[in-house]
Amino acid sequence: MKSYFNSNIGRLRLLGLLEGVSLLLLVGIAVPAKHLYGHPVLVEVIGPIHGVLFLLFVFNALSVGAEYQWKFKTTAWLILVASFVPFGTFYIDRKVLSKLKPPG
Numbered sequence: 001m002k003s004y005f006n007s008n009i010g011r012l013r014l015l016g017l018l019e020g021v022s023l024l025l026l027v028g029i030a031v032p033a034k035h036l037y038g039h040p041v042l043v044e045v046i047g048p049i050h051g052v053l054f055l056l057f058v059f060n061a062l063s064v065g066a067e068y069q070w071k072f073k074t075t076a077w078l079i080l081v082a083s084f085v086p087f088g089t090f091y092i093d094r095k096v097l098s099k100l101k102p103p104g
Contacts, residue, residue, distance in 0.1 A: 012064050013097050015057045016089035022050035023086060057083055068100065 030042035061083065065076040079096060082088030 008060070008064050008067055009097060009100050012057070012060045013093050015053060015060055016083075016093050016097065019050070019053040019057045019083070020087055020089045022046060022053050026050050027086070054083065057089060 026043070026046045030046045034040045034043045058080065061076070061079045064070075065072075065079070068075075070076040070079075075096065079092050082092035085091075
């Protein structure tokens, strides 16, 4: 089994997966529980976790972009924009990140 932790790109892919899953949990479970049943505790727990994962993804994307010397107009902007689109990290992982090889 490939380890995500062997490279910076692998860690970025893992963060993208975790960020996307946290958004699914937030939107699919926590927000409905809050609004339909009046139980805000899941939003209070999952919301900040999702926020931290989002910020980690953005900062790591910038770091990996610098390491890989991505041209902003072709790759970096696409990855950053995808992080602002709901579930965009899943798309960007499949279309861009999974195809990248470690530098060197």
